[in-house]
Amino acid sequence: MSVRAENEAQETPQQALGAAAARNLATTTKSAPQMQEITSRWLLKALPWVSVQGGTYRVNRRLSYSVGDGRVTFVQTGSQVSVIPDELRELPPLRDFEDAEALRELAGRCEQRVYPAGTVITTAGESADAVHLLAHGRIARLGTGSYGDETSLGLIGDGSYFGEQALLSDDAVWESTARAETECTVLVLTRADVLNLAERAPALAEHLRRAALVPEQRTNKYGEAAIDLAAGHSRERQEHELVNNRDFGLLANAAYDQRLQPHDEVPSPDDMDELLSRRRGSKLFLAHPRAIAAFGRECNRRGLVPESIDVGGHRVPTWRGVPIYPCNKIPVRDDRTTSIICMRTGEEEQGVVGLHQPGIPDELEASLSCRFMGIDEQAIISYLVTAYYSAAVLVPDALGVLENVQVSRWR
Structure with missing residues (x-):
């Protein structure tokens, strides 16, 4: 089972929705599927989402992404x-x-x-x-x-x-x-x-x-569980693409002058302060859990104890009052290096926003459709789950990245 983002970049004055390609899910009514690899998806929760009724979104004369509408022509x-x-x-x-x-x-x-x-x-x-x-x-x-x-x-x-x-x-x-x-x-x-x-x-x-x-x-309970499972996996893939997609992902769209290198390989309070200093009104950090742990160790070495806040019943660490959300979609490379993202969000703040298109046919959740594809001779039910989304960085300083940070010191 796989989902692939389909977005065609064009140098036009508009930014349109990216479409995560459909995923086919075949399931049988013999046993209930198990939910696996489902995370908190903090990026999807923290990112403001803008409804794009016409399929396009103007972003300071930047890139345009084509959209499949799934409607009758x-x-x-x-x-x-x-x-x-x-x-x-x-x-x-x-x-x-x-x-x-x-x-x-x-x-x-x-x-x-x-x-x-x-x-x-x-x-x-x-x-x-x-x-x-x-x-x-x-x-x-x-x-x-x-x-x-x-x-x-x-x-x-x-x-x-x-x-x-x-x-x-x-x-x-x-x-x-x-x-x-x-x-x-x-x-x-x-x-x-x-x-x-x-x-x-x-x-x-x-x-x-x-x-x-x-x-x-x-309407049987196994079919419902299968749909829930497919939707969960689709949202997982959505967050992965928002971070890593080479066309509209956050890591690829950070401006070069907003990319920083660590002072001492591992993520330190000094590095986090410099990330914050590059933009006004930072709303959140995103970091791999291993990077958050590495930052916590550096704080301990200096006798610092970062505060934490409650977000939806979860304790989330902060730095200078800005929450640090865990995101395992940010890759950790073989050399044990990763990146930490800092961003300002929202249209009014000229920050980072997510783009989607509610009201699509067979909508299961906002901008997520689930279509029945048929039942084969072995009574296996197939569904087509499709998510439509993209992201836009409204001005360059809305997004910053601390690159090549070590998640642990070399011994």
């Missing part, structure tokens, strides 16, 4: 809109369906509708009989609060879809109310049209039959 000819047939496979009930002729016929059966702003398109609790593909516009998803009041469940935009469960079940109902926030162009594919075609296309009928089994399989 349409073709517009004047006022007429049609869905690209292969894009119907973005819908969970049609995922991995390979019959091109059947997909073309389904695309041709999609009815184009235009809803003025304020129109209630679907009402929660009513019978769902069609999938809606949003070609253009913005739709609000609304639910009912604990006191019967209307609550917002978020917004969806171009390329989104809802109501796909209607293609698999006569008993499907709308889980939320959908209301047009702007004028919306929507393509509607009814369950009746899909079933009508399935009567003449055995491959489609069989695919829908197998897809209808998915909800029952995904």
Whole structure:
């Protein structure tokens, strides 16, 4: 199982989201998987995250990173809109369906509708009989609060879809109310049209039959544990890429004049002070646990006792009031050297920020999607877990690195 970051660097005035490539997870219901190698991921918790709705982020005319959106794509000819047939496979009930002729016929059966702003398109609790593909516009998803009041469940935009469960079940109902926030162009594919075609296309009928089994399989405790395991590993890889990726990672993006060398090989209070002196408003240090231990030994040699603070129930050491978060994603090389990162964070402070795009299809957590990929003949369930993210250093002095520090003195 592996995750690979896919980001294409371009010298343009914009910085877009990096996309950690999808990871396939195959699991069986015979035994529950065990959670392993899951860390506290302090970087993901401490880094401010900025929602990038358009997929791009302006960063002082710096680099741009391309983004995969995972949404349905349409073709517009004047006022007429049609869905690209292969894009119907973005819908969970049609995922991995390979019959091109059947997909073309389904695309041709999609009815184009235009809803003025304020129109209630679907009402929660009513019978769902069609999938809606949003070609253009913005739709609000609304639910009912604990006191019967209307609550917002978020917004969806171009390329989104809802109501796909209607293609698999006569008993499907709308889980939320959908209301047009702007004028919306929507393509509607009814369950009746899909079933009508399935009567003449055995491959489609069989695919829908197998897809209808998915909800029952995904609710078993082992399937849920597998998804949690996949999400945990994806977040671990996300933090690793934010530190080490050669295009957008913190270690690669520190300016040369913000890179320091230790005075005496091992990390000392003097080195940490110099890191702090290079920037105003430092919010945090990141260091490998072995580097933190080495720094603690140097403090002991000088009779210094760094203070610690409570962060979410964890005691975290500090230096000059700045927390030192452990991060085992920072590499320790064969010569026992590593790096310590110091940064200022936040847009308002012109610091370091993380970039992500909430509201993606099949979202399990913010900017983390989990798609069911199928069940093989041995009842092994596969999921595709994808995380979308990047990082931006808004000004050079927001990030500093103490390089080539020894985690232990040579004997």
